[in-house]
Amino acid sequence: MNVSPRWIICEHCDSLFESVPLAKRQKAECSRCGAVLERSRRLSVQALFALAITAALLFVFANAFPVVIISMEGLSNEATLWKSVEALAQGRITPMAAVTGLTIILAPMLQIALLCWLLGFANVGRAAPGFKACMRALEHLRPWSMLEVCLLGILVAIVKLAGMLNVSPGMGLWALGMLCVLLILISGKGIRRLWDDLEGQIR
Ligand SMILES: [Zn+2]
Known part of the structure; x- marks a missing residue:
């Protein structure tokens, strides 16, 4: 099955990333400006x-x-x-x-x-x-x-x-x-x- 990637945009510097599934207590940070992009769902x-x-x-x-x-x-x-x-x-x-x-x-x-x-x-x-x-x-x-x-x-x-x-x-x-x-x-x-x-x- 062809699953299209989910994209995520940094609100602070407009960089575009591919969203990855996060484990508990994990968070995704922007590699360019360091802002938090996403947190695991608590x-x-x-x-x-x-x-x-x-x-x-x-x-x-x-x-x-x-x-x-x-x-x-x-x-x-x-x-x-x-x-x-x-x-x-x-x-x-x-x-x-x-x-x-x-x-x-x-x-x-x-x-x-x-x-x-x-x-x-x-x-x-x-x-x-x-x-x-x-x-x-x-x-x-x-x-x-x-x-x-x-x-x-x-x-x-x-x-x-x-x-x-x-x-x-x-x-x-x-x-x-x-x-x-x-x-x-x-x-x-x-x-x-x-x-x-x-x-x-x-x-
Ligand atoms: Zn950023």
Whole structure:
């Protein structure tokens, strides 16, 4: 049987290589620039699907519970992600509210929904309806999803405010932290393997 070789392009220097099967814990490096081209698959599709569902639950927690709780002299206030967007909308920098809403709520929500959709079908060995469009949308969404930037901002705010007020991280913040890690793990190179896994089924 004539099997055509699978090619792999280095994202950093555009060199072209023939992909070789990797054993556990092995990785392929670019011989020209040293960048990592490919790692052996540590997670199965089932595991990725389970992580995507976990990410969806964490997203609900991150939005339903306060990320920061501020209290001073008996008065207490809580801020959720949505409340922070609302607060920006009422201030003088209204356009920032739209950008914040897009980058910390809408983009991650779409990302998680697409991941669950694609992996749900891949889990039963099928390509999801609209597979190509969904995979492309995921790539386009990645730069717009800025949960890790949001997390860093909240942590800086907590440290800065801690000297003046009684600030404590809420349950939403823990969920947000775990969600950031999961999204990095599943999206990106983790999901690109579906192109290979479902080859022949993609229409
Ligand atoms: Zn390279």
